[in-house]
Amino acid sequence: MKLPLFIARKYFLSGKKKTFINVISIISMLAVMTGSAALIIVLSVFNGLEGLIRSLYDTFDPELKVTAVEGKTFSLTDSLLTQIDEVEGVRVITQVVEDNAYVRYRDSEMVVTVKGVSDNFLDQHRLDDMIVQGEMKLYEDGINYAIIGRGIQNVLSISPSNDFYALQVFYPKKGRTGNLALDPSRLTNRKNIMPGAVFAIEKQFDEQFIFVPLDFAEELMEYGDRRTSLEIQTTEEASVKDVQAALKELLGEKFQVYNSDEQHSSLLKAIKVEKLFVYVTFFFILAIASFNIFFSLTMLALDKKEDIKVLYAMGANDRLVRNIFLTEGGLISFLGAALGLFIGYSLCYLQSEYGMIGMGMQTSILEAYPVKMEWIDFVLTAASIIFITYLASFRPAGMATRFGKNLKF
Structure with a gap:
């Protein structure tokens, strides 16, 4: 048994x-x-x-980011922009010109990353909840406005409510600069912009980035029709992976399309x-x-x-x-x-x-x-x-x- x-x-x-x-x-x-x-x-x-x-x-990065495989910039034509806009699921295409620049406010100065964005950047509403001071705007009544990080504000002691002092932005000139000993100002381009709003996300972003209008950045950096990236927001019903795959097929091997995770994969x-x-x-x-x-x-x-x-x-x-x-x-x-x-x-x-x-x-x-x-x-x-x-x-x-x-x- x-x-x-x-x-x-x-x-x-x-x-x-x-x-x-x-x-x-x-x-x-x-x-x-x-x-x-x-x-x-x-x-x-x-x-x-x-x-x-x-x-x-x-909050800070786009859903999809298009960059050139080779080089820092790429030429953006109206036909290419139209083709991207016709991809199913694409809602907003923000043109970006981004590079380091030297800024001065009154007696303070530092090096920051100036990010020029087209007007429809505001339509993506990525920074709306992160604005801690001022008004979210890039252009109003013929005046350009900058959206600055809180860390930059603290270092430069910037007051967005003060209309008497502008933010001075310097960027190296391209090509031959002439006799610098006689005229050192030939070395850089300089443009002024008013502080409009302050955002606060995280120290890494707050101490590095300034958002400015695309036209302002184009003139300052002499980029013309060249762009450093395109930031794309998809529609609510669209799949980010499907839109990414469609853009890769459209743009070919000369461009790289990153989703949110791939932008910070490391x-x-x-x-x-x-x-x-x-x-x-x-x-x-x-x-x-x-x-x-x-x-x-x-x-x-x-x-x-x-x-x-x-x-x-x-x-x-x-x-x-x-x-x-x-x-x-x-x-x-x-x-x-x-x-x-x-x-x-x-x-x-x-x-x-x-x-x-x-x-x-x-x-x-x-x-x-x-x-x-x-x-x-x-x-x-x-x-x-x-x-x-x-x-x-x-x-x-x-x-x-x-x-x-x-x-x-």
Whole structure:
């Protein structure tokens, strides 16, 4: 008659040293619980940071960006612009002229990136929610206005409400500049523009960029019909991937079309690599924690030699004895993983809702650490624990069957 697993396990785990073995099992379960909870929390924080970076770049960068494969600029013709505009899903095409320039405001000066954009840049509404001072405009009543980053405003002490001081922008002249010793002003072009608004996104952008009208940048940099890029916004119902594929087919090999992620692929790739290394690190931590399971099951096998003999006498076989140990290891890891995943989920939920742990910096973008839970992290954590537990339980189970073979009648 075949001996049921639950009856054999109940008999097998009884005895004088039951309490001691249970204590070791509880310690093993707590180790698995702590490791799995920590892994979920850390992975969720990485997801939150990745989402934060994406949101910042999505605010500043376009959905699609067209640049030349070779060289810094490309010639934009009316026919090419019309062809791009006729691509299904394209809503707004913003022409861009972008380069570094030297700026001065009263007695302060610095080097910034001047980004000249066509008037329809305002139709994309990317910076509307990021304006902290002034009015979002590039041109009004014959006057050009600049939209500057808050970091630039702080360095140059710019006041958008002050109509008496303009921002002076200098850019190197092209071609021969004549005798500089007699007239150094031949070296650069200079144009004045009024500060119109201040945006605040992130330090990297706030301390670098100034948005100006496209005509202003064309004259300053002598670009003519050349552009550094085209920034494209798609319609709400269109797929960005489909529009990107259509533009690549239309423009050919001379142009590169980047989506939002591809514009910062190196940074996002670095975050994913860091997340992978964190997962691998915690995987080894869980493996070390599983040593407790290995040792507790090994001690159980050594202590229960005589009981294994009785089980064989009652009709047990190698598979049943092996399953007892695998089941015991599985219960320890299952309870530890279930509690760890629940604790990890609970702490991440509380952090996302109430921001219990702050960034600790007054200049940080968010007050609390961002977290984002993804189901794949829970699946990977559970799968890792199952794999590690199986490896930790397999050898003690094999040891027990060898004892049984030596002791059975």
